[in-house]
Amino acid sequence: MDMAVAISELMTQHHQECDGYFASAENAVAQGKWDEAAALFDQFENALILHLRREEDILFPAFETETGQTGGPTQMMRMEHEQMKALTQNLKSACAARDKDGYLGNSETLLVLMQQHNMKEEQILYPMMDRALDANADTLVSEVTSLD
């Protein structure tokens, strides 16, 4: 790594990466290119699950230890992660069944859920993390990037 990257910066970039995979998979489904869609969906799912693990396994516990808040914002974010995973499972089945309407209806729902969630993280939670975890930000960033 060259320069130090802020946690918020890194995680926001990762959100956008996930968005990109999400849109590509959805476009392929809309065009009925199911083989391509299946591959793109896998890419999206992997990126999403990795992102959630980076938060739940590394960043959230560090934030909770540092601030003593365990029942607050991170708990709410974990709940929304579960909802996102459930919708992603719906997408997976729709993709396997080649059910276009089912996929697009669920992807619309997931997109709105995911983005209002990301907004809260990017606008509020990540900046708080940057401040609270300032001292060991570098270690956390390298832990996060090495997780796969």
Next chain:
Amino acid sequence: MAEHEYLLDVSQLEPPEPLQKALSALDELQAGQYIRLLHRRNPELLYPLLEKRGYAFHTFRTKEPAFEVLIWKKTDQEADTRCQALIKQAWDIKKKKAEAKDTPKLSFEQAPPISIPFRFFLMAPVFGFVAAMVLLFAGPESMDSRWTPEAVSAVHFMVLGFSTMTMIGAMMQILPVVIGTIIPKSRLVSNIVFGLYVPGVVFLGSAFLFRKDILFNSAATFLGLAFSVFIVVVLHTMFTSGVRTSASRAIKLAVISLAVTVAMGVVMVAIFGAHGGVAKHLFATIHLGWGLVGWTGLLIIGVSFQVVPMFQITPQYPIWIRQWLPISLVYLLVLWSLVTYFHQYLDGKNMIYYLSGLLILLLTGLYSINTLILQKQRRRKIPDVTVSFWQLAMVSAILGIVLTAVNIISPETGEYYLLELVIGIVVISGVMQSVINGMLYKIMPFLVWFHLQAKQTTPGVLPNMKEIIRGRRMWIQYWLHLGSITGLAGTVFYPELLFYPAVTLFAASMLLLWANMMTAVWTYQKTVQR
């Protein structure tokens, strides 16, 4: 308190007196009693001695004197309970203080109850329909100029009854996402605002039609109160949240502009009542500038900083737009308002009048073009009715801006009445209604889904967003809406031919919007009952 507490103040004494006093106090201690020792230094020499004699202690740092030490006998159960309670109490206070300091406060309370935004949303097309009826019953003459009683009435039913109605409901909803906190006592606030606002809109709309002072005064009272509560609560919540993003800044400025717009409206009622001449037109023009560019424009701009890049998956707005455009618009509005008001005393219009007006148009125009460019680069390519509504709004905005520029520069000929009407239609229906309409088709199905899954106790399949409001029905309403804007704008030039079909189309679009919204409500109720 006093009986259990042995207060010993040694803060004024010189060593070794404090230590001696403390130790001799131990002998006087009765069962259930503890010592509160006030000291100006941390009595470190005392602690090992206490330890040796079987006493427990806890030290607080305080302001004056610097240290307070609780001392109690370890074996004394009663004293121990008391001291532990005191320690916990002090700890809680400290924690609360720390939390209060740790801005931004973050609760992420999910969302207010679904009935709060929905009551505002569902009223909006009703008032839109009323606006259509006002025009329809008055006939084509109602659109002779923008100053006819029916035109002014219909405009207020639209901007207050349709647009601002939805925007208030949406603000209650989006604050948790934008600043991480919910409006305090959201149910109470919403009941008060909604209860005052709806009759206020009815009073104002009818006041213009019937020209009665009592109606104007009731409107000013009801709307003034409703807006005061809303504005104070929202600004207070936003300013204390500590979150400062480009979106939240623009939204704050929008709410401040709303305050200016409302104040001007109330002042007009107070000064002129049902009458008034040229001065009233000047006030009205300034009122309109703050309402359209300030309140509506800045709110759309602020919301778009978040919504466009994230929900349509586009690149970000350039930094200069996010940082500087909203605040510049507010400064320009202030300048423009002053010259607009005072140029009646000057000979001819002065340079600042033209400059401030044109700069406002230039900035809003650049914003609109930028939004269209971003949407062109969107990664989510599938047809999306909300994106189409946004694009329609931005194209309308550019058209409205060009026409307004022509209106400002060109000398006032007989034709300018027509131009003003077209601008009004393009801005109110083309820009405001389109954005709101499009956003409703994302917000409402999502909220239904969101609240359903929060309520869900037994696992089962929930309807997805496209099953909550069907895509095809939304597209039909989009085309009705587009047809009605085009028709209404055409009515200005061919009133006899187009007036009735265009206004009917407008009413139909409102009805279908309402019906589409109701399918969301029905789906919600049906699923909850299941």
